Amino acid sequence: xxxxxxxxxVNARPVGLAELAASAVARAPxxxxxxxxxxEAMAALRGAGLLAAPLPEALGGAGLCTPAGTERLRDxxxxxxxxxxxxxxxxxxxxxxxALVLRYGxxxxxxxLAADARAGHLFGVWNTEPAEPxxxxxxxxxxxxxxxxxxxxxxxxYVTRPLVTARLPDGRRQMxxxxxxxxxxxxxxGWRAHGMRASATGTVDFxxxxxxxxxxxxxxxxxxxxxxxxxxxxxxxxxxCGGIEAVLEAHRGHLAATGRGADPHQRxxxxxxxxxxxxxxxFVERAGHMATAEPVSGDRAVAYVALARGAVERAGLDAIExxxxxxxxxxxxxxxxxxxxxxxxxxxLRQPAPxxxxxxxATYVAESEAPVHALWHDSEPA
Numbered sequence: 106x107x108x109x110x111x112x113x114x115v116n117a118r119p120v121g122l123a124e125l126a127a128s129a130v131a132r133a134p135x136x137x138x139x140x141x142x143x144x145e146a147m148a149a150l151r152g153a154g155l156l157a158a159p160l161p162e163a164l165g166g167a168g169l170c171t172p173a174g175t176e177r178l179r180d181x182x183x184x185x186x187x188x189x190x191x192x193x194x195x196x197x198x199x200x201x202x203x204a205l206v207l208r209y210g211x212x213x214x215x216x217x218l219a220a221d222a223r224a225g226h227l228f229g230v231w232n233t234e235p236a237e238p239x240x241x242x243x244x245x246x247x248x249x250x251x252x253x254x255x256x257x258x259x260x261x262x263y264v265t266r267p268l269v270t271a272r273l274p275d276g277r278r279q280m281x282x283x284x285x286x287x288x289x290x291x292x293x294x295g296w297r298a299h300g301m302r303a304s305a306t307g308t309v310d311f312x313x314x315x316x317x318x319x320x321x322x323x324x325x326x327x328x329x330x331x332x333x334x335x336x337x338x339x340x341x342x343x344x345x346c347g348g349i350e351a352v353l354e355a356h357r358g359h360l361a362a363t364g365r366g367a368d369p370h371q372r373x374x375x376x377x378x379x380x381x382x383x384x385x386x387x388f389v390e391r392a393g394h395m396a397t398a399e400p401v402s403g404d405r406a407v408a409y410v411a412l413a414r415g416a417v418e419r420a421g422l423d424a425i426e427x428x429x430x431x432x433x434x435x436x437x438x439x440x441x442x443x444x445x446x447x448x449x450x451x452x453x454l455r456q457p458a459p460x461x462x463x464x465x466x467a468t469y470v471a472e473s474e475a476p477v478h479a480l481w482h483d484s485e486p487a
Contacts, residue, residue, distance in 0.1 A: 122167060123180035125153040126196075130188030135303040137445050140293045142263050142305035146192045147227065155181070155196070157223045159203040164219040170204045175397045179343045179389060186347020187354075190449040191303040193344035195229065195260045200340060202228035202268040205280065208333065209323030217319050218282055221266055228282070229264035231255040231309065232328070241311055243271040243279060249316040251283070254308050261307040262291035269311070270328050277325035281316060285309075300445070300452030335407045335465075336396035339389065341456065342410075342417045346385045348450040349417075349424045353382045355443040356428035359436070371431055378427040381420035388413040391481070408469035409481055411462035421454045 129150050135143030150156065159178070160166025169178040178200070186193040206218050206228075222228065233256050234240035241253040255269055265285050270278040293307035328334065356378055360366035366375070392413040395406040425447045429436050436443040473480060 122177055123184045126155055126181045127184035129153045130185055130192050135189045135191050137302055139302050141303045143192045143303050151225055159200045160219050165223050170207055172397045172399050175393050179393045182343035183347040186344035187351045190348045190453050191301050194304050197340050197344050198229040198259055201230045206322055209327045214319055226266045227264045228266045229260045231258040231267045231269050233257040241271045245274050251311040251314045254310040256308045258309045259304045259306045261305050261309050262288045263305055279325050280322040280328050281320045298452055300448035332401050332403050332407045336410045339392040339396045339410050342389050342413055345417050346389045349382050349385050349421050352424045352428050352446050353378050355446055359432045374427045374431045378424050381423040385417045385420040388416045404469055408466040411466035415463050418454050421450050
């Protein structure tokens with residue numbers, strides 16, 4: 106089988122990738138219907154070299170997953186998020202998978218999967234499992250065959266190199282990148298969500314697939330190793346930040362188009378929404394730096410990214426409410442640009458364990474010996 110959307114190979118460029126990403130999504134808007142996938146948008150990103158861009162330059166990429174590439178990666182994710190959050194979710198999963206491969210994979214595994222990325226394969230991270238019939242498991246070394254499924258798998262049927270965790274016979278979890286044929290093993294019937302309809306999210310059954318040695322990434326339980334497991338959340342926050350900016354843009358555009366922008370109450374709401382968007386941007390900027398600067402500052406980085414999660418979620422919810430109050434009923438009509446933007450953002454803001462993340466950050470603050478003003482900054486400006 107061939108990959109179910111066109112591939113145009115263009116060398117990844119370290120300059121202007123954020124602009125390339127934003128323009129690619131703008132040229133190929135994603136559909137907004139159940140059981141759909143942003144085929145044209147992903148093809149445009151691929152053609153712009155964005156699928157290979159997370160790789161280091163030595164492996165044919167632009168180094169977006171290196172500490173030096175953090176700012177460019179942040180801007181790429183924000184730009185795609187502004188264009189379409191479903192596309193942003195899928196691309197962020199691709200980046201996340203490659204980041205894990207680059208960090209934990211052996212040299213042969215890295216080389217093999219980098220070649221797949223350059224060839225146009227779409228990666229993703231699928232870790233959630235259905236309660237029934239059970240999670241993904243791998244047989245013993247003598248017969249390493251998979252049984253079970255992953256659920257809430259974005260890009261199901263289109264991601265051909267998913268990174269998954271599978272339970273070993275001893276109970277530990279092994280990362281695998283399992284080659285899949287396109288349009289195979291995916292069931293999208295359960296994804297009837299309020300927003301993010303074009304993310305092709307579903308359940309994928311891996312039963313019967315045999316694991317090869319080069320499918321294994323890292324040692325057992327590497328996937329959950331801190332601080333990278335929790336601190337890596339900064340990447341989806343960058344996509345959400347772009348979605349918040351898109352909601353603000355629709356809010357402002359409506360006031361300009363209707364001539365209502367001079368009303369003091371509308372101005373106040375727009376100002377509050379702009380504050381929310383800038384709060385999200387500043388938190389994402391700092392979170393990305395703390396999560397990727399070598400050496401990563403461990404518990405401190407995890408705590409800050411957890412605070413950023415709460416701040417970005419709050420900013421997004423505020424931006425939606427303020428925009429909907431300003432626009433009124435027309436913002437709930439399908440013809441209005443705010444309708445889909447608000448739906449997609451509200452859905453994408455629902456990330457796992459927000460209360461646990463906040464409690465963990467609060468524990469760090471409570472137990473740290475550093476003064477409050479130095480919790481997140483080593484020194485104050487002179």
